Amino acid sequence: MAFLELQSLTKKFGELVVVDEFNLSVEKGEFICLLGPSGCGKTTTLQMVAGLVQPTAGRVELDGKDITKLRSNRRGLGIVFQSYALFPHMTVSQNVAFGLEMRGVPSVEITQRVAEALSLVHLDSFGDRYPRELSGGQRQRVALARAIVIRPPIMLLDEPMGALDAKLREEMQIELRALQHRLGITTIMVTHDQAEAMTLADRVVLMKGGQVEQMGNPYEMYERPNGRFSSTFLGRANVLSGSVKDCKFSVGDCALPVASGALNGMADYIIRPEKIEFTNEEALLKARVCARVFLGNHWLYQVETSIGVMHVTRANDSPPTVGEGDQVGLRWDLANAHIVPQESPT
Ligand code: ATP
Numbered sequence: 063m064a065f066l067e068l069q070s071l072t073k074k075f076g077e078l079v080v081v082d083e084f085n086l087s088v089e090k091g092e093f094i095c096l097l098g099p100s101g102c103g104k105t106t107t108l109q110m111v112a113g114l115v116q117p118t119a120g121r122v123e124l125d126g127k128d129i130t131k132l133r134s135n136r137r138g139l140g141i142v143f144q145s146y147a148l149f150p151h152m153t154v155s156q157n158v159a160f161g162l163e164m165r166g167v168p169s170v171e172i173t174q175r176v177a178e179a180l181s182l183v184h185l186d187s188f189g190d191r192y193p194r195e196l197s198g199g200q201r202q203r204v205a206l207a208r209a210i211v212i213r214p215p216i217m218l219l220d221e222p223m224g225a226l227d228a229k230l231r232e233e234m235q236i237e238l239r240a241l242q243h244r245l246g247i248t249t250i251m252v253t254h255d256q257a258e259a260m261t262l263a264d265r266v267v268l269m270k271g272g273q274v275e276q277m278g279n280p281y282e283m284y285e286r287p288n289g290r291f292s293s294t295f296l297g298r299a300n301v302l303s304g305s306v307k308d309c310k311f312s313v314g315d316c317a318l319p320v321a322s323g324a325l326n327g328m329a330d331y332i333i334r335p336e337k338i339e340f341t342n343e344e345a346l347l348k349a350r351v352c353a354r355v356f357l358g359n360h361w362l363y364q365v366e367t368s369i370g371v372m373h374v375t376r377a378n379d380s381p382p383t384v385g386e387g388d389q390v391g392l393r394w395d396l397a398n399a400h401i402v403p404q405e406s407p408t
Contacts, residue, residue, distance in 0.1 A: 345391025
């Protein structure tokens, strides 16, 4: 039995099913990211775990106990939302102490635990400041301190870094990950940012239309996407739509060899841009480079082939040998291509 079990969790608003038979087992200490496009049901799922939204059907179990009907304030979970909701008229220390006071923790212990929590988020000397005297990143860390100080069995984070600029967000992601590892708090975080999910999560749960589309550790998810949606939501991908017959994938006038075992029928062929090489011999496809863009650590090429435009990325580890207008051959290791059943476009 996992630490947290979500079983067939379902939420309907009227006729609208926003979370549909959602199942997830979370181990103690795991960091889970719920990832997916806007409106796919991430926040509603998190709020059902928090006890802020009552499920229409299904069950939430924490440490073997059914908490589906338990009120939010009885679950003792640490919750951080995008709007940090700090009390503006209270100092940082008072904000962090609030949850402990509500629980009737003795004041000596409160002082000690607040100091510990502020130290964990590197705000030791900020206790006497007011929220308005802090930067966005510092406020965000106060919100985290406020959640961890109650030593919750589970921390629930809903886009906690949504209001930060890109650089600060990246720094905070690394800090949050280190903090979570140090404390070992089981954490579920909602994000629509795939890079954030990959940075933080032990396991990514990719959602679409209220259901789990794919879940796994970030590397598995990236390397073995189970369909067009997964491959393009988590990273970039070239997705060719065609059909498989007798170990050949046919698209337009082109036939690509496929590894044995692929089932005959309509299929999508997925190949990541960085898995494609330029070659002068044994090309799988011929192409013309129509654009080349420099992105610092890599080059992005847009190439035109007989079956459409594709993208190729090459690491910036030496001066580029291919330029706009060049005729090139494209080659990739067939083991890096994924043949998946066709999905209806989203
Ligand atoms: P975002 O990334 O935009 O926050 P999300 O994946 O977190 O999206 P939810 O907030 O869970 O999505 O919303 C899922 C769907 O449920 C949306 O279509 C939303 O409009 C709808 N919804 C959410 N709350 C309610 C409500 N109280 N009443 C009616 N519909 C709601």
